[in-house]
Amino acid sequence: MKFVLDSHTHTVASGHAYSTVLEMARAAADAGLELMCITDHAPGMEGTTNRDYFANARVIDRELFGVHLMVGAELNIMDTQGTVDLDEPMLQKLDLAIASLHTKCIAPGGDAEGYTHALVTAMQSPYVNIIGHPDDGRYPLDYPTLVRAAGEHGVLLEVNNSSLTPGCFRVNAPVHCAEMLRLCKKEGVPVVVGSDAHFVSFVGNHQYAQALFEELDFPEELVMNRDAAAFRAFVEAHRNRAK
Ligand SMILES: [Zn+2]
Ligand SMILES: [Zn+2]
Numbered sequence: 001m002k003f004v005l006d007s008h009t010h011t012v013a014s015g016h017a018y019s020t021v022l023e024m025a026r027a028a029a030d031a032g033l034e035l036m037c038i039t040d041h042a043p044g045m046e047g048t049t050n051r052d053y054f055a056n057a058r059v060i061d062r063e064l065f066g067v068h069l070m071v072g073a074e075l076n077i078m079d080t081q082g083t084v085d086l087d088e089p090m091l092q093k094l095d096l097a098i099a100s101l102h103t104k105c106i107a108p109g110g111d112a113e114g115y116t117h118a119l120v121t122a123m124q125s126p127y128v129n130i131i132g133h134p135d136d137g138r139y140p141l142d143y144p145t146l147v148r149a150a151g152e153h154g155v156l157l158e159v160n161n162s163s164l165t166p167g168c169f170r171v172n173a174p175v176h177c178a179e180m181l182r183l184c185k186k187e188g189v190p191v192v193v194g195s196d197a198h199f200v201s202f203v204g205n206h207q208y209a210q211a212l213f214e215e216l217d218f219p220e221e222l223v224m225n226r227d228a229a230a231f232r233a234f235v236e237a238h239r240n241r242a243k
Contacts, residue, residue: 001213003206003225005035007130008074008098008158008194014040015047017198021060021069024203029065031204035228037070037194039098044076044085044105054090062095068228070095070235074132075122076105080114082121084128091127092242096235098158098194099123100132101139108138116142123155126242129235130192133160134180137171143180151189154238156224162196164208174212181216192224192231 009024010017019027021038028036038060041048057071072094075084084099091097099122101115119141122128131150134141134157150157157180163173184191193209195202206225213223224231 001220001223001226003193003204003210004033005037005225005228005231006033006195006197006204006206007037007156007192007225007231008039008132008160009036009197009203010040010074011038013049013053014198015049019200022064023200024197025064025067025069027200027203028067033067033204035068035070035231036203037072037096039072039074039096042073042075042085044078045102046104051086051090054086054094057094070232072096072098075099075128077101077118077122078105080110080118082118084122084125088125088127091125094127096129097127098130098132099128101136103138112140112142115139116145119146120149123149123153126239128155129238130156130158130194132158132194133163133170133173133196134158135160135163135170135173135177137173137176141176143176143183147180147183147187147189151187154234156190156192156234157184159191159193159209159212160196161193161206161209162202164212178212178216181212181218184222185216185218188222190222190224190234
């Protein structure tokens with residue numbers, strides 16, 4: 001299967017990433033991608049950019065070097081109520097959003113009930129399209145509930161290639177990701193692979209996700225990275241719930 005899109009990347013605006021929008025787009029073109037999402041960390045994370053960066057995102061060309069760009073944000077889930085750190089009028093201006101649990105914004109060490117409730121509540125926003133790296137052992141999750149909710153709400157669960165890379169700081173991510181994928185396969189719930197690139201070299205890098213798909217004999221039709229138009233339509237369908 002050819003991966004034609006990368007749903008999760010960061011630029012220098014995120015504060016701990018190192019490439020510009022132009023450099024990332026060039027890298028996406030070099031990697032043969034048709035579409036790349038730029039999803040810088042939202043303002044709740046210490047050291048990232050500010051609200052105005054997202055408010056002004058319309059000025060970025062959506063086509064660079066032959067690659068379609070979707071410009072959004074990686075939101076921080078701030079509490080177990082699923083509160084995110086950009087409001088709906090702001091999210092409406094973006095092309096898509098990922099929502100994720102990060103240690104700078106929500107304390108690890110809680111129970112699966114609380115974190116699962118946070119993610120499922122976040123999915124109810126029409127502007128949350130992807131749940132980022134739901135694979136970190138520091139944030140235990142009730143995967144059957146998470147997968148069912150993603151299917152019901154039309155939200156994609158992310159297979160994060162950085163999480164699957166040996167040495168990643170997230171805890172036991174390959175084991176948790178595999179558990180999630182087995183349930184997605186059983187329930188017919190689609191997923192999307194994001195590189196979570198913080199530098200040009202990682203754009204479009206999906207190798208560990210691909211290996212896991214092969215190991216689990218995961219159905220190709222449930223991987224949104226094979227069709228850019230279908231991915232955009234999936235995101236749009238969820239956003240249209242706001243209308
Ligand atoms: Zn980051
Ligand atoms: Zn993240």
